[in-house]
Amino acid sequence: MLLPKFEYHEPTTLEEALRLLSELGGNAKVLAGGTDVLVRMKQKIDKPSHVISIARVPGLDAITPRDRHGVTVGSGVTAADLARHELIRDRFTPLALAAGRLGAPMIRNRATIGGNLVNARPAADFPPACMVLNAILKLKSAHDEREVPVNGFFRGPGDALIEPHELLVSINFETPPPWSGGSYVKLGARKTLEISMVNVAALVTLESADGPITAARIALGAVAPTPVRAYAAEELLVGKQPSEELFQQAGETGVGMCSPITDHRGTMEYRCMMIEVLTKRALRLAVEQARAWRP
Amino acid sequence: MKRIITLTVNGEPVEGAVEPNRTLLSFLREDLGLTGAKHGCGLGDCGACTVILDGKPVNSCLVLAVQADGREVLTIEGLADNGKLHPIQEAFIETGAIQCGFCSPGMILSAKALLDESPKPTETEIRTAISGNLCRCTGYQKIVEAILAAAGTAQGKEVS
Numbered sequence: 042m043l044l045p046k047f048e049y050h051e052p053t054t055l056e057e058a059l060r061l062l063s064e065l066g067g068n069a070k071v072l073a074g075g076t077d078v079l080v081r082m083k084q085k086i087d088k089p090s091h092v093i094s095i096a097r098v099p100g101l102d103a104i105t106p107r108d109r110h111g112v113t114v115g116s117g118v119t120a121a122d123l124a125r126h127e128l129i130r131d132r133f134t135p136l137a138l139a140a141g142r143l144g145a146p147m148i149r150n151r152a153t154i155g156g157n158l159v160n161a162r163p164a165a166d167f168p169p170a171c172m173v174l175n176a177i178l179k180l181k182s183a184h185d186e187r188e189v190p191v192n193g194f195f196r197g198p199g200d201a202l203i204e205p206h207e208l209l210v211s212i213n214f215e216t217p218p219p220w221s222g223g224s225y226v227k228l229g230a231r232k233t234l235e236i237s238m239v240n241v242a243a244l245v246t247l248e249s250a251d252g253p254i255t256a257a258r259i260a261l262g263a264v265a266p267t268p269v270r271a272y273a274a275e276e277l278l279v280g281k282q283p284s285e286e287l288f289q290q291a292g293e294t295g296v297g298m299c300s301p302i303t304d305h306r307g308t309m310e311y312r313c314m315m316i317e318v319l320t321k322r323a324l325r326l327a328v329e330q331a332r333a334w335r336p
Numbered sequence: 337m338k339r340i341i342t343l344t345v346n347g348e349p350v351e352g353a354v355e356p357n358r359t360l361l362s363f364l365r366e367d368l369g370l371t372g373a374k375h376g377c378g379l380g381d382c383g384a385c386t387v388i389l390d391g392k393p394v395n396s397c398l399v400l401a402v403q404a405d406g407r408e409v410l411t412i413e414g415l416a417d418n419g420k421l422h423p424i425q426e427a428f429i430e431t432g433a434i435q436c437g438f439c440s441p442g443m444i445l446s447a448k449a450l451l452d453e454s455p456k457p458t459e460t461e462i463r464t465a466i467s468g469n470l471c472r473c474t475g476y477q478k479i480v481e482a483i484l485a486a487a488g489t490a491q492g493k494e495v496s
Binding site for chain 2: 042043044045046047048049051072075076079080083084092094096121144145146147148150151232233234
């Protein structure tokens with residue numbers, strides 16, 4: 042399968058990358074891991090006249106802890122690096138789990154968190170995980186820089202709040218409070234190289250190991266034109282003691298917030314049933330992890 | 337416009353002039369004559385084009401040749417040591433893990449990357465490591481056995 046012709050740019054500083062983006066903007070595609078961009082170009086869905094590789098821009102592949110308060114993840118960090126990073130697995134569990142379920146090992150060695158977010162596919166693995174962790178995205182352009190919450194970043198399939206002259210440089214996460222636990226559950230026809238039929242990320246904070254839920258966040262993917270937060274289901278959980286019945290109610294409430302479609306991966310009806318089941322499962326796993334929380 | 341790239345392939349320095357829209361796979365196969373890596377789906381789904389780039393297995397059909405500039409590539413041709421097959425290759429032959437052979441280079445390189453990182457993997461880890469390599473003969477059982485034999489271990493089952 043052949044790639045269409047394009048002009049190739051390989052900036053070695055962030056400034057140079059941003060200058061190229063501001064000059065070429067709409068005619069250029071940013072190339073990071075290439076696992077989406079090159080596929081779309083081979084399929085002739087995208088035919089950019091310029092490709093700007095950011096692989097040699099220093100610093101974009103760093104995972105930087107900020108004391109105990111949080112972590113900054115460069116947009117060029119690969120899924121493989123996130124999946125095996127100890128701090129990410131321990132404190133930002135949905136992120137590590139989503140990273141470990143993306144594609145297959147070879148894809149994870151190339152695919153980046155930034156690419157997965159910016160592509161804004163409704164079934165992507167990273168968005169729900171970033172949404173329950175309330176991630177803040179840092180977008181830079183040649184003359185400006187702004188921070189955008191990931192909740193609200195996605196506008197539709199393939200459409201996100203980023204301008205052609207902007208580059209997603211990093212993603213900021215605040216460390217969840219003590220007695221927090223998280224999970225990411227994905228359903229597909231097989232376990233690897235799969236695009237989700239439904240995926241669910243959850244983050245639950247308890248008052249103590251056996252205490253009630255003080256905060257909960259649930260994000261659902263592949264169930265609407267963009268991944269969605271199930272706010273009503275989250276509210277229902279707060280102040281209550283975790284139980285199977287409660288998780289079931291949250292799952293049922295979650296279904297009401299989705300508008301899944303029927304496609305070759307599954308029917309609308311099946312997706313609705315699975316939203317309920319997977320939400321329940323994700324909450325159960327998140328609470329288990331929260332109860333095992335260690336300082 | 338062609339670009340000059342220099343990289344290390346199977347331990348040897350290599351120079352080439354490539355158009356930016358050429359993949360690493362096509363550079364290896366057509367310019368260097370290293371046809372061990374296969375062109376399967378071309379979209380990163382089948383793993384037939386697997387090579388090891390800077391120590392990590394990647395789909396070479398989704399890497400531009402220009403992106404490999406200055407980097408180190410290992411293909412199946414570089415695995416034998418002075419004509420002596422790598423233990424994983426030996427195990428594939430011994431176990432009968434090779435049928436049509438189309439997936440074998442990718443399978444073996446995925447296995448090598450795994451064993452380099454974790455010399456005594458569980459069966460689960462092996463199945464996960466080769467989960468991006470499709471065998472069209474469906475000879476997975478023998479392939480897993482071969483990798484287990486190469487690692488000299490035997491344990492747990494499902495893909496995680």
